[in-house]
Amino acid sequence: MAGNKRPLPMRLRRLITLSVAGALVIGVTGLFGLPKLLSEHVAQLPDSIQNIADQVQAKPVTIFDPPKYSIDEAGSIWAVVNKQRQISPLKYKPSRLSYPTFPKPKIQNPYGLQLRTEAALAAEQLAASMQEAGLGNLILNSGFRTYKNQQGLYNRTKDTRGLAVAEKLSARPGHSEHQLGLAADFSVQGEGCVIMVCFGKTEAGAWLAENAHQQGFIVRYPRGYKAITGFQYEPWHFRYVGVELATEMKVKAIATLEEFWSLESAPDYAAPAG
Ligand SMILES: [Zn+2]
Structure with missing residues (x-):
């Protein structure tokens, strides 16, 4: 069997293709999605602080x-x-x-x-x-x-x-x-x-x-x-x-x-x- 380069089985090739495609998708989302995700969190921050302030001000019910x-x-x-x-x-x-x-x-x-x-x-x-x-x-x-x-x-x-x-x-x-x-x-x-x-x-x-x-x-x-x-x-x-x-x-x-x-x-x- 040595030296006999058999092509990879079809299933494995598919798996690799899918993995690469998946990694690409995740990478792209990561690159472009992360800043968006971050900015959303930053935008929410003042609100969260405001909520905490409101809760502190309003005495517990x-x-x-x-x-x-x-x-x-x-x-x-x-x-x-x-x-x-x-x-x-x-x-x-x-x-x-x-x-x-x-x-x-x-x-x-x-x-x-x-x-x-x-x-x-x-x-x-x-x-x-x-x-x-x-x-x-x-x-x-x-x-x-x-x-x-x-x-x-x-x-x-x-x-x-x-x-x-x-x-x-x-x-x-x-x-x-x-x-x-x-x-x-x-x-x-x-x-x-x-x-x-x-x-x-x-x-x-x-x-x-x-x-x-x-x-x-x-x-x-x-x-x-x-x-x-x-x-x-x-x-x-x-x-x-x-x-x-x-x-x-x-x-x-x-x-x-x-x-x-x-x-x-x-x-x-x-x-x-x-
Ligand atoms: Zn009166």
């Missing part, structure tokens, strides 16, 4: 599932009170109330109002942030109200302006966030529109809507959500829910507590007005 605090108990900073959700216990009064310490108390707290201590501290910080932003003095126009205060306010409005107006403008006693000590009606010195819808259009009002979450406040009755919250737009009424929840709502662009907690909308009271 698990904090809220199950909720860290109750949304039912009046003593919880996450308590949800609306026309369908009465304060429980009905005549609840917060155990810790404080006068916010503002640099100019006579201007900034002209009515000598209190808030729940956490909310009072947050209001002080919010006032300081406003000053830093060059937007002047934050003013507290309404804070904690007792059940009786709210009853008086509601009845006065009812007596002077009629039941329909009272129902529209003031919460029934036992249904006001002010009774929780966690609601604050703000205005800003020199901006005007005190307790008026136009406050939302002032520079300070717009700044508050955009930044108050950093101190744990939300605009509780945003524009266009009356069917859910039961109240018309109130750009002055801020609700303290803590930085964690306020930031989570901002990041997720969820405007109301009802939507955040998947609660029923509360356009009206369960019982007719008496």
Whole structure:
């Protein structure tokens, strides 16, 4: 058999041809495909970093599932009170109330109002942030109200302006966030529109809507959500829910507590007005 050069069997030749062709294909793909592949990865990199940044910024959802605090108990900073959700216990009064310490108390707290201590501290910080932003003095126009205060306010409005107006403008006693000590009606010195819808259009009002979450406040009755919250737009009424929840709502662009907690909308009271 020596010296007898037999041609390679047909199968083997085919295999070699296929291998060479395959190697060529891989080589060409490698040469031209690799840079493309690389550039795709590079292009994706900023996105991936952005995703990580987003995840870091947005607090993990698990904090809220199950909720860290109750949304039912009046003593919880996450308590949800609306026309369908009465304060429980009905005549609840917060155990810790404080006068916010503002640099100019006579201007900034002209009515000598209190808030729940956490909310009072947050209001002080919010006032300081406003000053830093060059937007002047934050003013507290309404804070904690007792059940009786709210009853008086509601009845006065009812007596002077009629039941329909009272129902529209003031919460029934036992249904006001002010009774929780966690609601604050703000205005800003020199901006005007005190307790008026136009406050939302002032520079300070717009700044508050955009930044108050950093101190744990939300605009509780945003524009266009009356069917859910039961109240018309109130750009002055801020609700303290803590930085964690306020930031989570901002990041997720969820405007109301009802939507955040998947609660029923509360356009009206369960019982007719008496
Ligand atoms: Zn209010």
